[in-house]
Amino acid sequence: MSEAVLASPFIFDHRRPAAPVPPAHPPRGFGFIRSVRNNPIAAIGVRAYEQPILRIRNMLVDLCVVSDPVAIKRVLLDNVDNYRKGAQQQVRLKPALGNGLLTAEGASWRFQRRTAAPVFQHRRLVGFAGAMAAATNDMLARWEALPAASEVDVAGxxxxxxxxxxxRTVFSNEVRADQQKMAAAIQIYFDTIGRGDIASILGLPDWIPTPTRRRAAPVLAFFRSELQQALAARRARIQADRDSAPDDLLTSLLTARDTDTGEGLSDSEVYDNVVTFIGAGHETTANAMAWTFYLLSEFPWAAEKLVNELRALPEDRDVTAADLPNLPYARMVLEESMRLYPPAPFIARQALAADRLSGVPVRKGTAVVISPWLLHRHRTLWREPELFMPERFAPERRDAIARFAYLPFGGGPRICIGMAFAMQEAMIMLATIARRWRLTLRPGYDVIPQASITLRPRGGLPMKLERR
Ligand code: HEM
Incomplete structure (x- = not known):
């Protein structure tokens, strides 16, 4: 039994937040593939929640699902060179994200990661807190203008x-196009190309005009040209007068230099990473927040405790980065929310050569899946894994959680580069919203976690908004 199980706190609420009931006998063959396509987390059988490793091998799949923290550490850290990014995820992500940090491999990834690392240093992130709070205040001002007790889709x-x-933080809103038009373009961009159509999954060449590709083409052209112009304009401005350029992620990427060679990122690398930061960094955090507000609505004792903590913040100013260390309960709630509902529910790899994981032989080419959804609900790693207990993450218990048993941001050298950014953003959003507003789920609404590349509440989250 792991340390996390031993160190778990006592339980004071036995209600299970929304989750599919794991089937005792998951479907096989095509039935399995169909249910994985529908909602992969609902296809995970009950036994998987007790097994360190699951080997699924037949004519259709060769898959290894790893939930043993020691074996996970081997895949993500100790033997990391033997595991490249999973082929299926790459097929889905590459058309949208190009060769940015999330999808690059080998020397190209190493160079980009080394060069981009300083962009996410704490010192820089603190500077983004103002934009994070201002954007949240703008949303709250919109809520304020709604009739009292309005219902909104909180996921949206x-x-x-x-x-x-x-x-605001990537390019300081400096794209010429109308904000709404650009936001809509980004949404369509990721909903079409980013989701991967059947043609890209089958590996059809780009020139074959499938319906998805035809629909996405004009949006893609608009999106690319707007972003390229913003990038070119910024490069010119930095060359003319470095100090006049906004201090955002785009300036950081354009001026970043490899600490070893002094080399900078090319235009196409900067472009791909801007798209990657938007793609990897907005839906994930949004889902983390939606699930957190769902949990706070279901468990009012936690909301009350959180609001008590937030009362210590000065009323007359925005939440700042300096306030965040004084909000341990807000952090515990977020961490428990990302345990139950990891915004990135699957981390996929492919073995380059044969290996052994938890004593099980893995062949060259085998797909290796680490599922934070499964791992965070594993019966050998967590006590009452299906229950909501923020106390698991209390500072005095935090160290008992094995490093590779809790992976909302992944682990090893490819750990999320935006982790600290996302935590700061989520904490500021949570504190700013929860101290003034109560969000209550529509009574009787059936919340269904739907997994794809991210984990969303299916059909959104209708909640009533009330001022505290
Ligand atoms: C709650 C929010 C977020 C979650 C749960 C999350 C989760 C993850 C996970 C699990 C990975 C590892 C994927 C793998 O190993 O295959 C990852 C990688 C990455 N994330 Fe995040 N992420 C979040 C927010 C962000 C933000 C805000 C940004 C950027 C501003 C970002 C940018 C990236 C990038 C660029 C990578 C690839 C890093 C590399 O391979 O070197 N993420 N993220």
Missing amino acids: EMMRLTYDIIT
Whole structure:
């Protein structure tokens, strides 16, 4: 039994937040593939939640699902060179994200990661807190103008807000195009190309005009040209007068230099990473927030405790980065929310050569999946894994959680580069919203976690808004 199980706190609420009931006998063959396509987390059988490793091998799939923290550490860290990014995820992400940090491999990834690392240093992130709070205040001003006790889709609201934050912090809203038009283009861009159509999954060449590609083409052209112009304009401005350029992620990427060679990123690398930061950094955080507000609505004792903590913040100013260390309960709630509902529910790799994981032989080419959804609900790693207990993440218990048993941001050298950015953003959003507003789920609404590349509440999250 792991340390996390032993160190778990006592339980004071036995209600299970929304989750599919794992089937005792998951479907096989095509039935399995169909249910994975529908909602992969609902296809995970009950036994998987107790097994360290699951080997699925037949004519259709050769898959290894790893939930043993020691084996996970081997895949993500100790033997990392033997595992490249999973082929299926690459097929889905590359058309949208190009060769940015999330999808690059080998020397290209190493160079980009080394060069981009300083962009996310704490010192820089602190500077983004103002934009994060301002965007949240703008959303709250919009809420204020609604009739009292209005119902909104909180999942959609969070998506809009994190999009606003990422565009303020990536390129200071300096795209010429109308904000709304650009936001809509980004949404279509990721909903079409980013989701991967059947043609890209089958590997059809780009020139074959499938319906998805035809629909996405004009949006893609608009999106690319707007972004390229913004990038070119910024490069020119930096060359003319470095100090006049806004201090955002785009300036950081354009001026970043490899610490070893002094080399900078090319235009196409900067472009791909801007798209990657928008793609990887807005839906994930939005989902983390939507799930957090769902949990706070279901468990009012946690909301009350959180609001008590937030009362210590001065009323007359925005939440700042310096306030965040004084909000341990807000952090615990977020961490428990990302345990139950990891915004990135699957981390996929492919073995380059044969290996052994938890004593099980893995062949060259085998798909290796680490599922934070499964791992965070594993019966050998967590006590009462299906229950909501922020106390698991209390500072005095935090160290008992094995490093590779809790992976909302992944682990090893490819750990999320935006982790600290996302935590600061989520904390500021949570504190700013929860201290003034109570969000209550529509009574009787059936919340269904739907997994794809991210984990969303299916059909959104209708919630009533009330001023505290
Ligand atoms: C709650 C929010 C977020 C979650 C849960 C999350 C989760 C993850 C995970 C699990 C990975 C590892 C994927 C793998 O190993 O295959 C990852 C990588 C990455 N994330 Fe995040 N992410 C979040 C926010 C962000 C933000 C805000 C940004 C950028 C501003 C970002 C940018 C990236 C990038 C560029 C990578 C690839 C890093 C590399 O391979 O070197 N993420 N993220």
